[in-house]
Amino acid sequence: MEEVPQGCPGTGSAQAGRGASCQGCPNQRLCASGAGAAPDPAIEEIKEKMKTVKHKILVLSGKGGVGKSTFSAHLAHGLAEDENTQVALLDIDICGPSIPKIMGLEGEQFVEDNLGVMSVGFLLSSPDDAVIWRGPKKNGMIKQFLRDVDWGEVDYLIVDTPPGTSDEHLSAVQYLSAAHIDGAVIITTPQEVSLQDVRKEINFCHKVKLPIIGVVENMSVFICPKCKKETQIFPPTTGGAEVMCQDLKIPLLGKVPLDPHIGKSCDKGQSFLMDAPDSPATFAYRSIIQRIQEFCGHHPPKEEHFLSS
Amino acid sequence: MEAAVGVRHIILVLSGKGGVGKSTISTELALALRHAGKKVGILDVDLCGPSIPRMLRAQGRAVHQCDSGWVPVFVDQEQSISLMSVGFLLESPDEAVVWRGPKKNALIKQFVADVAWGQLDYLVVDTPPGTSDEHMAAVEALRPYSPLGALVVTTPQAVSVGDVRRELTFCRKTGLQVVGVVENMSGFVCPHCAECTNVFSRGGGEVLASLAGVPFLGSVPLDPELTRSLEEGQDFIRDFPKSPAFPALFSIAQKVMSEAPARLS
Numbered sequence: 072m073e074e075v076p077q078g079c080p081g082t083g084s085a086q087a088g089r090g091a092s093c094q095g096c097p098n099q100r101l102c103a104s105g106a107g108a109a110p111d112p113a114i115e116e117i118k119e120k121m122k123t124v125k126h127k128i129l130v131l132s133g134k135g136g137v138g139k140s141t142f143s144a145h146l147a148h149g150l151a152e153d154e155n156t157q158v159a160l161l162d163i164d165i166c167g168p169s170i171p172k173i174m175g176l177e178g179e180q181f182v183e184d185n186l187g188v189m190s191v192g193f194l195l196s197s198p199d200d201a202v203i204w205r206g207p208k209k210n211g212m213i214k215q216f217l218r219d220v221d222w223g224e225v226d227y228l229i230v231d232t233p234p235g236t237s238d239e240h241l242s243a244v245q246y247l248s249a250a251h252i253d254g255a256v257i258i259t260t261p262q263e264v265s266l267q268d269v270r271k272e273i274n275f276c277h278k279v280k281l282p283i284i285g286v287v288e289n290m291s292v293f294i295c296p297k298c299k300k301e302t303q304i305f306p307p308t309t310g311g312a313e314v315m316c317q318d319l320k321i322p323l324l325g326k327v328p329l330d331p332h333i334g335k336s337c338d339k340g341q342s343f344l345m346d347a348p349d350s351p352a353t354f355a356y357r358s359i360i361q362r363i364q365e366f367c368g369h370h371p372p373k374e375e376h377f378l379s380s
Numbered sequence: 381m382e383a384a385v386g387v388r389h390i391i392l393v394l395s396g397k398g399g400v401g402k403s404t405i406s407t408e409l410a411l412a413l414r415h416a417g418k419k420v421g422i423l424d425v426d427l428c429g430p431s432i433p434r435m436l437r438a439q440g441r442a443v444h445q446c447d448s449g450w451v452p453v454f455v456d457q458e459q460s461i462s463l464m465s466v467g468f469l470l471e472s473p474d475e476a477v478v479w480r481g482p483k484k485n486a487l488i489k490q491f492v493a494d495v496a497w498g499q500l501d502y503l504v505v506d507t508p509p510g511t512s513d514e515h516m517a518a519v520e521a522l523r524p525y526s527p528l529g530a531l532v533v534t535t536p537q538a539v540s541v542g543d544v545r546r547e548l549t550f551c552r553k554t555g556l557q558v559v560g561v562v563e564n565m566s567g568f569v570c571p572h573c574a575e576c577t578n579v580f581s582r583g584g585g586e587v588l589a590s591l592a593g594v595p596f597l598g599s600v601p602l603d604p605e606l607t608r609s610l611e612e613g614q615d616f617i618r619d620f621p622k623s624p625a626f627p628a629l630f631s632i633a634q635k636v637m638s639e640a641p642a643r644l645s
Contacts (some may be wrong), residue, residue, distance in 0.1 A: 097482035133429055133476075135509045136399010140539070166510035167396050167543040198542060201396075201549035203511045206481025234398040234509055235428035236478045263611050264403075268429040271476035278478065298573035304604050308611040334581040338538040 114249050117217045121250035124159070124225040126367040128284065129243060131276070132258040133268030135234035138289040138327075139258050140169040141337055142356075143231035146256075147174075148342040149360040150227050151186035159225045160188045161216055163243055164233035165202050165209045168192035175340020189220055206238035213242045227367075234268075236275040244279045253367050254282035256324065259315075260290045261307035266315050273319060284366045285322035287359055288312035293329040294351065304329060325359040328352050384492055386499040387421065389640045390527040391559065392518065394551070396543030398509035400535045401564035401600070403431040404610060405632070406506035409531070411617040412633035414460050418501035421452060424465035425488050425518050426508035427477050433467040437613025443468045448496040464495050481513035488514060492521035502640075509543075511550040519554045528640055529557035531597070531632070534588055535565045537581035541588050548592045559597070559639050561589040562632055566599035569624060597635050600628040 079096070080086040087093070088103025096102075121127070130143045140162070147160040162170035171192040174182050181187050191202060191212060204212075222228065233239055244252070255276055259269040269286070276283050288311060293304045307313075316323040330352040336343035344353050384390075393406045403426070410420045424432040433439045436455040443464070444451045452462035466477060466487065497503065505522070508514055530551050534544040544561075551558050563585025569576050579602060589596035603625040609616040620626060 097486055134399060135429070136397065136535075166512050166546070167398070169539050169543065172539050172542050199545045199549050201511050201546040201553065203516065203550055203553065205485075205513050205516065209512065236476045237428055237484070238480050238513075241478065241480065260399075262607055264431050264434065267431070267434065267473065270474040271428070274474055274476040275478055278476070293568065293577075293579065295570040295573060295575060296577060297575040298570060300570070300572040302568075302571060302604065304568060304579070304602055304607070306604055306608050306611070308608060329579060331577055331579050331581075334537045334539075334579065338581050 111214075111246075113214050113218050114246060117214075117246050118249035120218060120222065121228075121247070124222055124228045124250075126226060127228045127230065127247060127250065127252045128363065128367070129230045129232060129252060129255040129281070130258065131232050131240065131255050131272050132234055132265075133236060133270070133272035133275075134259065134265040137258045137260045137265055139234070140164070140173055140231050141333060142256070142258050142287060142289065143229050144170060144173040144337070145342065145344060145356050146360055146363065147186055147188075147227075147229050148344055149356060150364070151183055152344075154183075154185055156185060156226045157224055158186045159222055159228045160186070160231065161220075161228060162188070162190035162192065162231045163213050163216065163239050164231060165191050165204060165212055165239065167233060170231055172340060173337045189216055209238050210242040213239060214246055217246050236271055240275065241279075244281055252281060254284040256284050256363060257286045258289055259286060259312050260305050261288055261303070261311035262305045263309040265305075266309060266312070270315065270319070273321065283321055284363055285324035286312050286316050287324050288326040290329045291326040296331065322362075324362050325355050327355040327359070384495075384497055384503070384522075384525050387497055387503045387525060388501050390503045390505065390522055390525055391636060392505045392507060392522070392527060392530045392556065393533060394507050394515070394530050394547050395509055395533040396511060396545070396547035396550075397534065397540045400533045400540055400544075402509070402533050403435065403506050404606070405531065405533050405562060405564060405600070405629075406504050407432060407435045407610065408606075408616060408629045409633055409636065410461055410502075410504050411615055412630055413502050413504075413637070415617055416633065416637065418637075419460055419499065421462045421497050421500045421503040422464075423491055423495070423503060423505045424463065424467070425491060425514050426506060427466045427479065427484050427487065427514065429508060430465045430467035432463060432506060433465050435610045435613060436461070436463060438463060439467065439473060441468055446496055449494040450496065452495055452497060462497065462500075464491055484513050485517040488517040489521050492518070502636075511546060515550065516554075519556060527556065528636075529559040531559050531562060531636070532594075533562045533564055534585055535580045536563055536578065536584040538584060540580075541584040544588055545591065548588070548594070558592070558594040559636060560595035561585055561592070562597050563599040565602050568602040595635075597632050598628045600625050600632075
């Protein structure tokens with residue numbers, strides 16, 4: 072019985088495809104042909120394209136359904152409220168592209184003059200169309216989004232990702248490796264089942280040397296619209312994001328309470344920040360957005376590569 | 381002879397959307413089937429986010445080998461629920477499985493072909509969100525065993541329904557029968573004033589089922605006791621029969637059992 076190669080020498084190594092541990096690996100022939108060793112020319116092309124993009128932020132989570140797309144959309148809305156700030160939102164969740172729905176877009180790419188969106192969702196002809204692609208094809212699409220879309224002069228490019236630590240995440244980091252990513256915002260909910268996956272995502276960031284701007288704890292507390300009392304629907308049995316961030320020495324950017332209006336705004340494709348300006352959730356979002364802007368302002372782009380090849 | 385031949389019925393739990401409660405529903409379905417006297421296995425093919433070991437208090441257990449392959453981990457003394465997950469193969473629970481598609485496919489094939497499940501009434505297969513490598517690998521590897529079908533999980537809001545419609549297309553394209561749609565996180569009853577709030581909007585599950593022409597199996601409400609119970613690896617079905625979530629979960633299990641035709645072994 073074969074196990075997946077544990078002693079994998081790495082696709083860039085001279086031993087790639089040739090080592091003893093390569094026997095039986097599905098990638099063996101590809102590695103042995105040397106395809107893994109040469110850097111993808113697209114990386115340089117993307118670096119050029121990204122010269123007009125000042126700040127790039129990845130929104131990640133190991134866990135699904137914690138509110139990455141909701142957060143990405145509202146980060147974009149919040150930043151774009153200043154009409155002098157050009158914002159672009161790129162949705163690389165190929166199988167589950169939520170951004171068009173949340174932004175209220177049916178094919179048009181501009182929500183406002185200064186807020187543009189790109190998603191595979193725009194390329195599908197029907198809402199039932201499934202994108203049943205394996206890794207390599209998804210990677211190709213991500214490369215195209217980064218290299219072939221004319222981003223223009225953009226202050227903030229926000230990249231919304233699917234849950235997990237797989238092809239999409241590796242490709243996004245790889246293709247943007249020469250272009251400097253400011254950092255990642257990691258979304259979680261309070262319960263351990265989420266934190267468990269988020270710790271893996273944090274490890275992923277460390278592995279690929281992606282700076283972490285901080286963690287957002289979403290769905291923190293529910294405030295009953297009738298009696299205004301608080302309940303923790305997703306109990307932080309292991310201390311929630313606060314304890315995790317203390318343990319891992321990562322900034323906690325903020326906690327967003329569960330407001331049923333958020334789901335409704337997303338369903339209607341509207342900005343929750345505009346729909347419910349007095350909600351505690353809106354205050355939380357705005358404070359988090361400000362901290363992200365401060366981080367980007369204090370960490371200007373450098374010229375060197377951030378991913379070792 | 382391949383290892384899954386003693387399994388009578390295989391059911392996949394799918395969703396296009398993340399975080400709707402696939403692992404929760406998979407675990408609760410397995411517990412409910414066990415309470416109905418069935419022998420159940422759970423196969424967790426979410427390689428990046430394997431949630432089930434914790435839900436059944438089986439983290440850190442080792443996987444042993446026997447002549448017919450890997451021995452699945454029994455989560456109870458009576459050995460009525462067995463589990464296989466990549467979670468058992470990691471050196472530490474925080475270790476990230478950062479694999480591209482082909483490597484994930486290879487492990488999933490092994491999980492189906494090389495795990496000695498033994499005689500099981502039901503094998504519940506929990507999946508990650510999406511319609512990609514893991515799903516194609518699982519369907520291909522399980523096809524020779526004629527799965528009963530798929531349970532598709534959504535939450536009420538449109539953003540979830542939008543993704544889950546695509547998952548239903550995936551089922552159609554791969555010839556996987558849909559046993560039904562489950563709507564999870566359907567409303568929350570405030571413990572202080574009993575007001576029911578639609579925290580994640582409303583209506584999506586029934587809309588989805590009717591759009592796709594598949595049965596609607598029921599709505600499971602939000603219950604913090606259920607969440608806490610899963611965090612702590614408790615048997616929710618045994619411990620919380622008075623929970624608002626219990627009737628829905630029990631009814632879903634009954635519907636799955638009624639779908640399973642009598643099969644000659």
